Amino acid sequence: HRGGSSGIGKCIAIECYKQGAFITLVARNEDKLLQAKKEIEKHSINDKQVVLCISVDVSQDYSQVENVIKQAQEKLGPVDMLVNCAGMSLSGKFEDLEVSTFERLMSVNYLGSVYPSRAVISTMKERRVGRIVFVSSQAGQLGLFGFTAYSSSKFAIRGLAEALQMEVKPYNVYVTVAYPPDTDTPGFAEENKTKPLETRLISETVSVCKPEQVAKQIVKDAIVVTMGLFRTIALFYLGSFDSIVRRCMMQRVKSEIADKTA
Numbered sequence: 108h109r110g111g112s113s114g115i116g117k118c119i120a121i122e123c124y125k126q127g128a129f130i131t132l133v134a135r136n137e138d139k140l141l142q143a144k145k146e147i148e149k150h151s152i153n154d155k156q157v158v159l160c161i162s163v164d165v166s167q168d169y170s171q172v173e174n175v176i177k178q179a180q181e182k183l184g185p186v187d188m189l190v191n192c193a194g195m196s197l198s199g200k201f202e203d204l205e206v207s208t209f210e211r212l213m214s215v216n217y218l219g220s221v222y223p224s225r226a227v228i229s230t231m232k233e234r235r236v237g238r239i240v241f242v243s244s245q246a247g248q249l250g251l252f253g254f255t256a257y258s259s260s261k262f263a264i265r266g267l268a269e270a271l272q273m274e275v276k277p278y279n280v281y282v283t284v285a286y287p288p289d290t291d292t293p294g295f296a297e298e299n300k301t302k303p304l305e306t307r308l309i310s311e312t313v314s315v316c317k318p319e320q321v322a323k324q325i326v327k328d329a330i331v332v333t334m335g336l337f338r339t340i341a342l343f344y345l346g347s348f349d350s351i352v353r354r355c356m357m358q359r360v361k362s363e364i365a366d367k368t369a
């Protein structure tokens with residue numbers, strides 16, 4: 108339902124539009140939004156489909172994000188799928204990065220995923236319908252040279268996503284996290300302008316992906332939840348934790364009924 112106006116987010120929007128979805132694009136720059144809207148609309152499969160654009164900074168003010176999501180829901184109905192793809196990367200040695208860069212990346216990459224998710228979650232839980240996609244990075248699984256600010260903001264997304272998944276599973280809301288490798292996007296080109304040599308050499312050991320290909324995988328994973336090796340090992344623990352959560356939920360429902368009938 109929601110992505111960005113560029114790179115991976117735009118390709119995810121195209122991928123969903125091709126499957127008949129109504130799209131709301133959220134990003135800051137209005138020209139880029141309009142251009143992305145036009146590009147996405149070329150892929151329509153029926154004449155009822157809509158691409159709505161909303162210009163907002165997802166990392167600044169929660170009430171603003173909440174408002175625009177409310178507006179979008181009034182126009183297009185409740186959000187079935189939220190894709191948190193807004194993000195940015197800046198690399199450099201720890202001592203060379205401005206302190207403000209740590210703050211900025213944490214706001215955009217982490218809080219920029221918290222705010223929209225927080226704004227849609229209640230409706231998703233009530234409807235017992237919803238998918239939330241987070242876009243981390245390979246640098247969100249491994250801390251890499253030059254990425255002290257970026258990797259930590261992407262690790263934070265993983266913690267958020269896994270904890271949230273445990274909370275919302277009994278409500279039929281699914282959370283997925285993507286960990287893409289380097290991908291050929293405007294953001295990646297920007298990042299490459301300041302990459303330290305070491306970071307570049309490490310990055311070059313893995314080939315650069317096409318955003319269309321990454322987007323396709325992300326959408327597929329969001330719809331058919333598959334399990335990696337690590338998740339399988341964690342499965343036993345997660346299963347038992349999930350049953351605690353379910354038990355508490357049932358207990359709470361029971362006592363609410365008891366309160367009402369008392």
Ligand SMILES: NC(=O)C1=CN([C@@H]2O[C@H](COP(=O)(O)OP(=O)(O)OC[C@H]3O[C@@H](n4cnc5c(N)ncnc54)[C@H](OP(=O)(O)O)[C@@H]3O)[C@@H](O)[C@H]2O)C=CC1
Binds near residue numbers: 116
């Ligand atoms: N490309 C890569 O190599 C990889 C990227 N990723 C992650 O994937 C995501 C997308 O990356 P990519 O496609 O390369 O990025 P791009 O820079 O190409 O696109 C980013 C999109 O997010 C929007 N955006 C950025 N900041 C904000 C903000 N504060 N509020 C609202 N919208 C915002 C941008 O629009 P606008 O500027 O107008 O707001 C743009 O539409 C990021 O989270 C990135 O970290 C992960 C792994 C690899």
Ligand SMILES: CCCCCCCCCCCCCCCC(=O)[C@@H](N)CO
Binds near residue numbers: 294313
């Ligand atoms: C199980 C984990 C697999 C690990 C494979 C080894 C990866 C080493 C190279 C990683 C290159 C850095 C990717 C960062 C991409 C990114 O997020 C930025 N390009 C954003 O712009």
